[in-house]
Amino acid sequence: MAEKKTYAEGCLAAHALDLIGDRWALLVVRELMLGPRRFGLIRAGLPGIATNMLARRLEDLEAAGILTHRTLPPPARVPVYELTDHGRALRPLLLELCRWGVGVPGHDPRLPISPTSLMLSMEAMMRPGPGSFTAGFDLGAESFVVNVEGPRFEARPGEAVQAEMRFSAPPNDMAVAIYGPALLAQAIASGRVSFTGDPGRGQAFVDLFRLARP
Template sequence: MSGARTYADACAAAHALDLVGERWALLVVRELVLGPKRFTDLRRGLPGAGPNVLAQRLRDLERAGVVTRRTLPPPAASKVYELTGWGRELEAVLITLGRWGARSPAHSLEHGLGEDSVILAMRTMFSPDAAGDARVRLALRMGDHRYRVRVEEGVLEACYGEEPEAEAVVTTDPGALAAVLWGGRPPADAVAEGAMAVEGDPGALERLAAMLPMPEPAGA
């Protein structure tokens, strides 16, 4: 990706891996799919990546034209990283790769997910067929993060922001939410154990979970 290492292969797939195939590179892209982030935000989302490695990946991705850096206007005036238009096209790659990886018999939720990872997982697993004509409007609160989730006419919108017309406001953490959406844990159990709070219609979260089926595991 930085030019020091290359597959030296004219295949476009090989060239793509030259650009985003280094360890952590695609996960940096994943962290930026929902919007710009500061370096400290990226560190929080990728705790396994050391600061030097993360800084190098960001430089490589900038050089490749996948990521750009800018300074927010005052009063924030913070430097943030964000995907370029071309870089945003990698969301489709991540979704396809995520669905493929979810079919691995060895896939597990034990290692946990970050806040943005749960939202991207919703986009990955959403099934228009399973959704049918059902509607869901949720406000999700995970720590300092606020997300809105809407399903209408077989289309999912899951992104940063508040949902003013929420059927339910769900306050939780990524692990508890993932356990409800994909681990078969009833929301009532998560609420009873203090891992989740639901204001409004508790059935809204169950309806959402039914729209996010995991793909069948691959055969041996």
């Protein structure tokens, strides 16, 4: 393997970029931010990355102590990659990058977004309101449960067995339904997204999110 490049500076920001500044590195971290994943699922969330590049980035991030590689216990017995405490500590940075990026011209929402990137963008773009919500999101190959209570947003992988509402759509269509500007009822009527639950509560939930810098 080629020797890893470094900025060779004592600056702490430069040190951080030595670890996560390579192309794709931070997006690999993004895909692991909501829980451990198999190689194939990470690859699915990063459609532009070559398989050998992903393998290299995973190896680099493991060597830097940002993620670890392990095998799940029975009955799964599958190898997964998982963030360490150092890796999970990058969550505020990812959220702030979302908030910064939404205010910079040139963003194209038609480009592919992964299910995890949608969940993290919702966390970054939420405007806290009164009340609490529990929503299920079926995003193709992945499902999430979202709990919102005041300013707290929590998304975790899994089926929403007891959620009060449920959304189903591919990630890009779901982003349109969440961020508008059309009402949720219009997104449902267009067939872009499926929804079960109380429509009024669903609209109140969607109204918490704005694709604009807070």
